[in-house]
Amino acid sequence: MALLAALLHTVRAPAATIDVAVKLPDGQPLADAVVTVQSTGKKLAPAAPIHAIMDQMHRMFVPEVLVIPVGSSVSFPNSDSVSHQIYSFSPAKRFQFPLYRGKPYPPVVFDRLGVVILGCNIHDWMIGYIDVTDAPFYGTTDAQGTWTAEVPAGQYHITVWHPRMREQTPTLVRELSIESRDRVTLTLQLAKPMRPAPMEGGSPSWDGY
């Protein structure tokens, strides 16, 4: 009973809000940027593992970028009418398996921290990214380039990352101290344009073999 009361108290504690907005050099919003919030004060547990989906649609990984807590599993359902052979040789997770039509492959568990870069052995232009994090708060920016989290008061280290960014890492890291009921808005504007996104089906001039 005392434990439950303590839990309720934690839940009811007035939280602070962090708003992150990421913009491209021309002021347009950047969607799918990974935001992770680590506590630099009181130790907070990593977020609980989830089950996420990275689909294959129009010969692309959808979403292109995924962030998951360590220990999470990811399904690759393949919504295309064609087969794929996906692989990764990133240190955080190495695998290779075929995705035939109508034959779902069992979910893959990501139990090590780091960025996993995925490719397809048939469609060379396909590239996807899974960021495996131990941050207690994480997510990706929406179509408006924003992401919001409710966090307890404390000191935080906030990182914004996208695989096609060309910025140096320090420009995308912020240290932050936040009190209860505070609302902090963090706006980041990239100085350099992004690298081009992989195109649906590959650009017509790409290697068709």
Next chain:
Amino acid sequence: MRRISIRLALCATTALAASAARGASWELDLDLRAVTSNAATSVLDGGYGPVRFSEHQSGLQLGRLRLALDTPLGEVWKLHLDASAWGNAYRNPIGLTEAYLQFRPYPRDDLRVRVKAGAFYAPISLENRTGGWASPYTLSYSALDSWIAEELRTIGLEARVDWLGTRRGLPFDIDAVAGAFGWNEVAGAALADGGFMLDDRQTPVFDRVGELESGSGAYVEPFREVDGRAGYYGGMELHFPGRFLLTAFHYDNRADPASSDTVSHVLAWHTTFDSAGARVEYGPGWTLIAQWLAGRTEIAPRAGTLEWPFNARYMLLSRRFGSRQMLTARYDRFEVDSRNAQADGEESGHAWTAAYVFDPGRSWTLTIEWLRVTSGSYNQSEYVDRPGPVTDTQVQLAVRYALGSAGY
């Protein structure tokens, strides 16, 4: 008898269905052209005109009928067959332009190996990179690629190693390729005789260039082995996906120019060339391609060595509008020199191509292309009485319908 054929048909259907279930795919393309041209009869039809359709061929023409099959054999092997008909049959009405077996294991760390065996195009072209070695930009290929389509094919083995920097978080990949081949020892003969063309007819493997029934009776069979020596090529690519591609390539068919076939007396043509190219992609749909190719071809019959240095280069600028429309302009320059007593085979020319591609739906593609070639050659003025630089113009409207099952 009838029962047997029904059983055979059932077996074939079952085999096809089984291969489809494993991820086989096929593609059937029909490309019809409405042509208006004031050009002279082309090399393909026994003349020296530099474009595919002459003034006598204005009207409705078959652009290409293509059937392609891609069948996985297990997880890391595949078989690719590409057959086409071009409406001008020299040996067979339909021929294989490519037929190969490919081994493509998963990458080992950041290195990926691909091996091909069979008959296929060496990876020289920067514009012809879609199915059936077609160009997504124009109907007629550049002079450089038209020559490759006409006389070059790897009948042999090719190995390619890709270093996948992009899977290491870097912005580029580096690819190295090497091939060894035979049966391409008459490559260069059609170039030395007819010069460069701008067209899209690909010579099927073991077929010939030129009409046997034409007045001159001349034709070239580029896919022959004369001296038993293998040729080779090697190339490198530096690739920043979606932005930049840089290529370098060296080719040598290693034919002994002094040798000839003991039965047919066909001479071996020693052909060697280098090529370099770049493709830049920018912003919302701009593509710029520049490519250069220079080399020489020689024969050494009893009278002494005859040699034809040649070079061709082009620059192409293309702009996509959404996913349905594309506008392209290309400028080509080409020369065939002649270091012979006569100027036999000498040619110099340039060409402008403009094309608009409209893709109204999944199966249909409409293309309109205007092509103007200005060229002068010794053979044109000497043998068909067309002296000096002559300008030929060809306008084509192509309607293409593609059917297929995308197993891959």
